[in-house]
């Protein structure tokens with residue numbers, strides 16, 4: 392018999408299980424797939440010897456995670472690799488703007504926008520120790536209200552509004568827009584500046600790093616640590632109904648509302664069920680993984696130093712792409728987020744060969760094949776790219792949801808993170824449900840999308856307090 396059962400072994404499910412096991416609970420994690428990890432997984436998607444990240448590739452918030460900082464993950468084989476530059480953003484004239492690990496180096500290269508970058512992104516970097524609890528946690532009384540207010544003044548704005556007001560150079564505006572577009576919202580929406588500021592600051596606070604060997608290594612380290620605490624993980628064990636589980640005092644679901652309703656709908660009060668039914672999912676993703684015979688031949692040489700490359704040219708082009716996906720249209724020139732891990736981690740491909748990972752945003756549940764448009768975008772800034780392709784794997788939004796039911800319509804954020812749904816993910820109760828002992832611990836709770844485990848941490852803390860009387 393178990394004290395607690397966790398459904399789903401994504402980074403949040405495993406983190407919840409670790410918190411419970413640390414408190415002495417006997418805990419098991421049940422995972423539907425044959426391999427644990429959810430959004431932190433790797434596989435040979437193209438050719439033997441080429442290790443691709445099936446979901447997450449770049450992990451600033453994993454390094455910045457206040458919970459994971461306390462875990463001995465390095466002792467379980469997790470080794471972070473820092474690319475020479477965090478983000479490269481190429482332009483049609485063959486130049487590029489770069490976000491470096493060093494704030495000062497980045498500022499120096501931004502010329503007349505350097506001061507504005509310091510006052511916006513730099514302000515978050517400087518204040519990160521006072522902001523991290525608010526950014527990477529649920530809504531609570533702030534410990535540093537003045538700093539939070541200073542951050543909020545910029546963060547609540549739209550990315551397009553802040554970039555245009557703060558920066559005078561189109562190149563700096565484009566750099567900020569590319570980072571903010573990770574938020575999967577049109578860039579004229581409130582709060583998109585907050586995504587740009589927080590993720591931009593992570594370039595300098597934690598680094599946009601990658602685990603040696605791929606994202607699966609994060610999962611392996613979390614699983615190993617859980618096992619060392621006496622926890623268990625059972626893969627290939629899909630839960631089809633909460634009522635079919637063995638008895639346990641607490642059940643924590645690493646699920647977004649739609650799959651949760653499927654397995655627990657009957658036991659939830661009607662009003663709460665309706666709240667979950669109203670939860671909104673956002674745009675989807677079309678993903679491509681490439682096996683390459685050579686590094687990507689960027690025209691802007693600086694992009695060869697970057698772990699991540701944002702392909703979309705100017706702010707207005709990126710904004711148009713994001714608005715199109717949001718409004719149900721396909722962008723002719725989609726904004727492409729690309730990572731090139733083997734430039735820094737040769738262990739993931741045969742000698743001299745490479746993998747690359749990329750995706751663009753598309754309308755929710757779109758069935759369109761965006762491969763040609765995505766590759767045209769890469770080719771635009773890296774002529775000869777197509778000649779390097781040995782093999783490719785593509786995933787439509789439907790494929791993404793089929794692999795993980797949390798990602799409804801291919802929404803990799805497990806729900807829209809706009810101002811209406813930011814503080815009430817997935818309802819005002821956040822991790823709790825009206826059913827005693829039943830909790831939600833997925834990225835559909837605060838602080839939301841990303842590989843950081845903080846949703847699982849806070850959900851488990853609440854379960855420990857309410858069910859086990861441990862604060």
Ligand SMILES: Cc1cc2nc3c(=O)[nH]c(=O)nc-3n(C[C@H](O)[C@H](O)[C@H](O)COP(=O)(O)OP(=O)(O)OC[C@H]3O[C@@H](n4cnc5c(N)ncnc54)[C@H](O)[C@@H]3O)c2cc1C
Pocket residue numbers: 398399400401402403404405421422423424427428429430431445446447448449450451452628629630631645646650654676678750791794795796797798803804832833834835839840841842843846
């Ligand atoms: C294509 C893509 C790219 C991404 N890129 C990045 C990135 O670069 N950096 C980053 O930080 N984040 C990235 N993310 C987001 C990140 O992967 C997620 O935010 C994170 O994995 C959420 O973790 P989670 O634990 O909440 O849930 P998930 O990772 O979604 O895990 C949920 C688990 O529950 C399992 N499950 C579902 N239903 C059941 C059931 N009935 N029974 C048993 N098990 C079940 C699923 O199989 C899955 O393993 C990306 C996601 C995708 C899809």
